[in-house]
Each structure stands twice: as C-alpha cells, then as structure tokens.
Amino acid sequence: MVTELAATELLTRAWEIAAAVPDPELPALTVADLGILREVTIADDRLIVYLTPTYSGCPALHEMRRDVASRLAEAGFAGAEVRAMLSPPWSTDMITSDGRRKLAEAGLAPPRSVSKAEGPVPLTLFAGGPPVACPRCGSADTERTAAFGSTACKDLRRCRACGEPFEHIKEI
Amino acid sequence: MPFDTAYEAITEENDSERWAFGTGFTDPLAGVDTSVPDGVDGADLAAYCLMLGDDALVMSHRLQQWLARAPELEEETALANIALDLLGQARLLFTRAGAADGTGRTEDDYAFLRGEREFRNVRLAEATDSDFAGLIARLLVFSTWRLALLTRLARSADPVLAAVAAQGVKELTYHRDYAAQWLIMLGDGTSYSRERAAAALTAVAPLVSELFEPTAVESRLAAAGVAVDPSQLLAEFADVIAQVVDKATLTWPKALGLAGVSGQAGRDGIHTEAMGFLLAELQSVARATPGATW
Numbered sequence: 149m150v151t152e153l154a155a156t157e158l159l160t161r162a163w164e165i166a167a168a169v170p171d172p173e174l175p176a177l178t179v180a181d182l183g184i185l186r187e188v189t190i191a192d193d194r195l196i197v198y199l200t201p202t203y204s205g206c207p208a209l210h211e212m213r214r215d216v217a218s219r220l221a222e223a224g225f226a227g228a229e230v231r232a233m234l235s236p237p238w239s240t241d242m243i244t245s246d247g248r249r250k251l252a253e254a255g256l257a258p259p260r261s262v263s264k265a266e267g268p269v270p271l272t273l274f275a276g277g278p279p280v281a282c283p284r285c286g287s288a289d290t291e292r293t294a295a296f297g298s299t300a301c302k303d304l305r306r307c308r309a310c311g312e313p314f315e316h317i318k319e320i
Numbered sequence: 321m322p323f324d325t326a327y328e329a330i331t332e333e334n335d336s337e338r339w340a341f342g343t344g345f346t347d348p349l350a351g352v353d354t355s356v357p358d359g360v361d362g363a364d365l366a367a368y369c370l371m372l373g374d375d376a377l378v379m380s381h382r383l384q385q386w387l388a389r390a391p392e393l394e395e396e397t398a399l400a401n402i403a404l405d406l407l408g409q410a411r412l413l414f415t416r417a418g419a420a421d422g423t424g425r426t427e428d429d430y431a432f433l434r435g436e437r438e439f440r441n442v443r444l445a446e447a448t449d450s451d452f453a454g455l456i457a458r459l460l461v462f463s464t465w466r467l468a469l470l471t472r473l474a475r476s477a478d479p480v481l482a483a484v485a486a487q488g489v490k491e492l493t494y495h496r497d498y499a500a501q502w503l504i505m506l507g508d509g510t511s512y513s514r515e516r517a518a519a520a521l522t523a524v525a526p527l528v529s530e531l532f533e534p535t536a537v538e539s540r541l542a543a544a545g546v547a548v549d550p551s552q553l554l555a556e557f558a559d560v561i562a563q564v565v566d567k568a569t570l571t572w573p574k575a576l577g578l579a580g581v582s583g584q585a586g587r588d589g590i591h592t593e594a595m596g597f598l599l600a601e602l603q604s605v606a607r608a609t610p611g612a613t614w
Contacts, residue, residue, distance in 0.1 A: 198351070204487055205408025213350075231351020234483035237490070268471055269493050271560050273501055273567070295498055296398035300405065304394070320490040 155190060163188045165223050166197050169215045173208045173299050176254040179216070183242025184209075186233045195225045198233040200242075203300040203320075240301075240319050257283050257305065257316035280316050282307035292316075348411050348427075349480065354419035357478055360546055365478060366421030367440070367537045368547050370430065371587060372469075373413030374441035377431055378595075379462055380406035381602050382445070383455075391452055398498055402459070405491040412484045432606035436596055437589040443578065444527040446586075446595045450520075453506050453513070457520035458527075460499035464560045465531050467492035468553040477545040500564045507568025514570070521565070522573045529577030531557075535587045 166188060167180035179185045179199065187198040197216055201209045213230045220228040240259035243251075248258040257280045276292030287309035294304040302315045356362040383403035390396035414427035444462055449455040470492060473485035506517040532554045534542070541547030565572050584590040606612065 196351070201348070201408075201487070203405060203408060204412060204484070204491060205404040205406070229351065232349060234349075234352055235479065235486070237483060237487040239490075268556050269467055269489065269496075271496070271500060271563050273497065273504070294394040294397065295494065296394075296401040298397070300401055318494070320494075 158195075159188055159190065161223070162195055162197070162220060162225055162228070165219050165225075166216045169212055169219060171208055172211045174251070174254070174256070174301075176250045177243075177247050179212055181244050181247030181250060183244060183247070184212075184238060195220065195228040197228060197230045199230060200233050200238045202238045206300055208299075238320075240317060243317070251317060252283050255283050255314060256302070257281065257314060259317040259319045262319045276303070276305070277319075280305055282310060282312070283314055284312050285310040290314075347415060348408075349415045349419065352480060354416065354480055356420055357546070360478065360544055361540070362420045362422060364537050364541050365481075365546060366417040366423075368541050369413045369417035369420060369481070371440040371535075371538075373410045373417060373430065374439050375445050375462075375466065376406040376413065377410035378439070378441045378445040378598065380404075380410060381598060382447075382449070383459075386449075386455060395452075399455075402495045402498070405488075405495070409484065409488050409491075416480050416484065428606070432603045436591055436599055439591065439595065439599070440587050440589060441591075442527075442530050443586040443592050443595075444524070444531065446591060446598055447524070447527060448594050450523065451516055453503075453516040453520040454523055456499050456502045456506065457517070457524045459495065460503050460564060461524050461528060461531075461561070463492050463496040463499055465553060465557055467496050468556045468560075469548050469550065472548040472552070476547070481546065496560075500560075503564055503570075504568045507565075507570040517568065518570055518573075521570060522575070525573045525575035526578040528575075530580075530585050530587075533585075533587075538587075 163185075167178055167185055169179050171177050171179065171182060174182075182202070184200045184202060185197070186200050187196075189196050189198075197220070199209065199213060199216065217228055217230050239262055241262050243259065251258045260277065260280070276295070279288045279290045281288050282290050282305075285307060287307055289308045290305050291308065292303060293306050293313070296302075297304050297315055301317055301320075303318050304313065305316050306313045356365055380403045383399050383406070386399045387396055387403075390399055410431070411427045414425075414430040417430065418425040418427070444458065447458060449458060467489065470485040470488040474482055474489060476482040476485065503517060506513040506520075508514070509517075532550050534549050534551055538547050538549060542549040561572065578585075578592075580588070581590045
C-alpha cells in the first residue's frame with residue numbers, strides 16, 4: 149500500500165521519465181513536446197502510461213513505446229505498461245509551445261492551428277494554405293513544393309527570400 | 321542504449337534467427353478496451369472491420385507497387401506516405417476484427433494467411449493501373465469514398481471503430497486533395513495528358529457502383545449505429561467528384577457497373593483476376609516461411 153503523497157510523487161517522477169523520451173524521427177522533440185503523452189496512472193499497483201498514436205501508420209510509435217517502457221524499468225518501475233489511447237485523436241494542436249520552439253530551432257516550420265469543423269470535409273484543393281514563415285530567415289515569401297515529405301507528418305517548402313528548402317509539420 | 325550496428329538494434333528483443341523486417345511490431349490496440357458494445361454482434365463487427373481493413377491493405381499494396389516507378393521523386397514520396405497511412409489503418413482494423421470475433425487472430429493472420437475468397441475489399445482497391453493517370457483516378461475515387469465513409473464512421477457506436485475513423489479522416493483529407501490536384505493538372509494539361517486522364521476515368525467508372533451497395537452485414541450494423549450504410553455516401557461522393565472533374569475540364573463517363581458473379585462482388589469475396597496475382601506477391605514470403613514473425 150502506498151500513501152497518497154507517495155503515489156503523487158511516484159506519478160510525477162514517472163511522468164518526468166516518460167516525458168523525456170525523444171521521438172526517433174524528430175529527435176529534438178520529446179513525447180511530451182509532441183503532446184502524445186496523455187496520462188500516467190497507477191492501476192492494481194501497476195504503473196500505466198498512455199500514449200496516443202500520431203498517424204495511423206507512424207512506425208515511430210512502436211519505438212517510443214519501447215523506450216518509455218525500458219526507461220521506466222531502468223528507473224525502478226518494474227512492470228510498467230504502455231497503452232495506446234486512441235481518443236481523442238492526436239492533432240498537431242497538441243504540440244506544446246516548447247515543442248514548437250524546438251521544431252523551429254531544428255529548422256522545421258511548426259504547424260499552424262487546425263480549424264475544426266463538423267460534417268463532411270469540404271474539397272479545398274489545398275495548395276498549402278497561407279505561407280509558412282521560413283525557419284531559417286523568417287521570411288513569409290515561401291511556397292509549398294510537395295504535399296508529402298520524408299515522414300508522414302511533414303511537407304516540403306521552399307523560401308524564395310533565402311533560397312533554402314525546408315520541411316514543415318503538416319496540420320492534422 | 322548504444323548499438324554497434326542497426327541490425328543489433330532491431331533484433332534487440334527478438335530471436336535473431338527468425339528476424340525479419342518489422343519483427344516486434346506490437347499490437348496497435350495494446351491497452352485499448354476492445355470489448356464489443358452491448359447489443360452488437362461480434363461476428364458482424366469483425367466482418368465489417370475486415371471489409372474496411374481489406375480495402376486499406378489492398379489499396380496500400382497497389383500504391384506500394386508504384387514505388388520506384390513514379391514519374392518524380394516527390395510523387396513517389398507522396399504515394400509511399402499514402403500507402404503507409406492506409407497500412408496503419410488496416411493494422412488497426414484487423415486487430416479490432418480479431419478482438420471482436422473472439423478468435424484473437426492477429427493482423428498477420430488476416431493479411432498473410434487468408435485466401436482470395438476470404439478477402440472482402442471492393443474490387444476498386446485491387447484494380448491495376450495502366451499508367452499514372454489511372455492510379456490518380458482510382459485514388460481520387462477511393463479516397464473521396466473512404467473520406468465520406470470515415471467522416472460518418474467517426475460517430476460509430478463502437479468506440480474503437482470511431483477512434484480509428486476519426487484519425488483516418490485527417491489522413492484521407494490529404495490523400496483526396498493530392499489525387500484531386502493531380503487529376504486537374506492532367507485533365508487541364510496537354511492534349512496528351514488530357515487523353516490519358518479521360519481514359520483513366522473510363523477505366524475506373526465501372527468500379528464505382530459497387531462502392532455504394534450495402535451488404536447484409538453493413539445494413540444490420542448501420543441499423544445498430546455501428547457501421548455506415550454506403551448508399552448514404554453517394555450524394556457527397558458525386559458532389560466532390562463533379563467538382564474535381566469539372567475543374568479538370570473532363571466529363572464523368574457513363575458506365576455500367578462491372579458485373580459480379582451471381583450478383584456477388586468484392587464484399588462477398590468474389591474478385592477480379594488481378595486479385596490473385598496481388599495476393600501471391602503480398603503473401604509469398606509469409607507462406608514460404610511458415611511461423612516467421614513479422
């Protein structure tokens with residue numbers, strides 16, 4: 149039996165350990181920065197960590213789950229279990245302000261906020277939306293060059309001011 | 321934890337003698353409550369998940385066949401990303417099926433160890449593409465239909481299906497947009513690209529009517545608020561396709577639906593000749609090395 153106080157401390161410590169796990173595809177960011185670390189709780193004397201998948205097919209989730217479990221085990225949380233939490237689905241709006249800053253520092257344009265609407269998705273023939281500021285020189289004179297990039301979460305852009313290509317985290 | 325080689329890292333938790341790429345993929349629904357909601361038939365729910373999962377797996381495989389064949393690197397990247405999203409959706413749906421019917425079958429059992437007659441995908445998903453325009457027309461039809469379906473399925477009475485659909489909506493929005501922009505570029509392009517785009521619409525048109533014909537399973541589950549009755553998707557589908565075809569300065573061809581066999585089609589396990597070849601490729605390694613884990 150753990151006391152209430154001890155349980156709170158344990159949960160805080162476990163949260164901090166899990167929160168520090170990096171995304172293997174965006175190593176500058178942690179699972180907490182991405183907003184995919186949803187909940188750390190204790191059930192039946194067992195530590196349970198909930199992570200939310202980003203894209204349905206994102207292979208990084210498997211690595212992050214494994215890293216969270218092994219780091220917790222190393223820190224003495226034997227038998228910690230990592231579970232998937234599917235709802236509400238992940239959105240780039242869940243990336244924290246720290247996460248956005250780290251993305252920009254790593255040369256990746258952070259996502260803009262997502263407009264949410266109910267009902268049928270209108271056909272927009274989306275050409276990339278309003279220009280994304282260049283993470284290198286800050287110019288807004290940029291264009292989208294490809295709707296899909298090296299991982300599911302990115303598209304490709306180019307800055308007309310400094311001439312550099314860059315990646316942008318797509319809004320979902 | 322540092323490793324000397326990438327091989328060491330990926331085989332860390334596995335018996336390396338049986339290692340294959342992808343080994344150690346864990347249950348994508350680990351920790352999710354997969355109990356079947358009250359009043360819902362588990363066998364029906366599993367059958368429905370297989371229909372939607374098979375659509376995604378088979379379409380994903382066809383897209384993967386374009387890798388190293390696409391006209392430009394950017395398009396190859398786009399097709400690979402779309403294929404990966406659909407593969408992820410298939411994994412979730414297969415795992416949901418195995419939990420719902422109580423057999424505990426895994427995603428691999430469904431993908432690699434079923435015969436052709438057990439696959440329930442619409443025939444649109446298995447069709448081959450004669451050129452890039454053919455792929456674009458098929459992807460436009462597929463993603464427009466599936467986006468309309470998943471938008472409604474996000475309100476399913478099965479919380480797992482609802483969650484999988486809600487995430488899929490975000491992904492399909494990008495897929496549909498990609499295909500629509502390419503069809504417009506081809507249709508409203510040179511006389512040669514226009515000719516190819518028009519031929520692509522003619523090739524895909526007979527595969528469309530099947531998308532809106534409900535099976536008994538879909539009708540029963542739709543009545544229970546679990547599934548979407550596909551006949552309800554036709555208006556939205558027609559509206560979106562009309563917008564794209566119009567902008568592409570093309571016309572949608574009049575076509576009779578591709579006949580089935582005794583009224584049976586993809587959802588009943590009756591497929592076209594293309595399906596056997598697709599499965600032979602998809603399943604060859606798993607069948608040649610029984611017991612391998614993936």
